[in-house]
Amino acid sequence: DSPPDGTEIRQLDEDTVARIAAGEVVERPASAVKELVENSLDAGASSVDVTIESGGTELIRVADDGRGMAEADLRAAVRQHTTSKIEGLEDLESGVATLGFRGEALHTIGSVSKLNIRSRPRDADGAGTELVYEGGDVVSVEPTGCPAGTTVEVEDLFYNTPARRKFLKTTATEFAHVNRVVTRYALANPDVAVSLTHDGREVFSTTGQGDLQAAVLSVYGREVAAAMIPVEADGDELPVGPLESVTGLVSHPETNRSSREYLATYVNGRAVTADAVREGIMGAYGTQLGGDRYPFVVLFLDVPGDAVDVNVHPRKREVRFDDDDAVRRQVDAAVERALLEHGLLRSRAPRG
Ligand code: ADP
Ligand code: MG
DSSP states (O other), X not given: OOOOTTOOOOXXXXXXXXXXXXXXXOXXXXXXXXXXXXXXXXXXXXXXXXXXXXXXXXXXXXXXXXXXXXXXHHHHHTSTTOOSSOSSHHHHHTOOOSSOOSSOHHHHHHHTSEEEXXXXXXXXXXXXXXXXXXXXEEEEEEEEOOOSEEEEEEESTTTTOHHHHHTOOOHHHHHHHHHHHHHHHHHHOTTSEEEEEETTEEEEEOXXXXXXXXXXXXXXXXXXXXXXXXXXXXXXXXXXXXXXXXXXXEEOTTSEESXXXXXXXXXXXXXXXXXXXXXXXXXXXXXXXXXXXXXXXXEXXXXXXXXXXXXXXXXXXXXXXXXXXXHHHHHHHHHHHHHHHTTOSOOOOOOO
């Protein structure tokens, strides 16, 4: 568009706006994987299979056996700001139970990739629907034979935004990000069978029939699983603070790594990172861990809905609490107690 007379300020066309917005939601393959896996979990899937090629840059496929979509739903789903999960701001304020609610993921992923969605509602027999979407436009919608549930394929991510594509890192790095995302959801949902396959090789798969311990075994292997001890603390057993409970598994101090990668922490079921939580964990281990060494941790924190804002930016996983100090003390106490009970801590001087 040429600017109207007398001004340099012009209206961007819809395509440009969509692609700029997409760059903010979908930064790399792992961000698309996160959105798609969240959709599958929100759809009540009992299995979620993630397949990627070349770190997700060439192909991301997320197949679920969730509630599925009929043709009209599928057409609506790829439009901007369409969601079945909330009706308005009031729903957000009373706390959303679903992982998604913005109604922008499918639309934005679809505006920077070639998207193919096949879906069939669980309770409808007969054909499902296949929708092909490219660079933000619906290319075709046709009946197709497919299992109940939804399979979303994202090909050539950022094919039409070369600047963003250029910022992608090596296949190994992009894969590591995807692995981390899928791992987080697999650990938080032991009742869902989650698998990850990269370039034809299965990275891990959980059975969907076990508990957290079983999920850790599937994801991290036997050595790590054997080193995990349970953390189980209610708020009233902890120092004063907002946390209602701290539960999960933490590793023996000697089973550690030089990366924070294996600190999987969740607040009200959402995978997040928070300085206060990490510092609480590290405080509990104290000098049992060498410098720059981190334990394996899968820790779930529950806080009252009004004490935490879920309306965080989709890309930001970092949360802050009103009272970070109290959260740090509570996490420290919960983890410390578990380690002490298992004789895994040298006693330490009481802190003031
Ligand atoms: P949001 O998750 O914020 O609602 P999305 O763009 O991710 O927005 O999805 C739009 C809508 O499409 C969802 O609200 C849901 O109704 C539907 N949808 C997306 N993925 C799936 C899926 N895997 N199974 C069933 N329905 C889905
Ligand atoms: Mg979503």
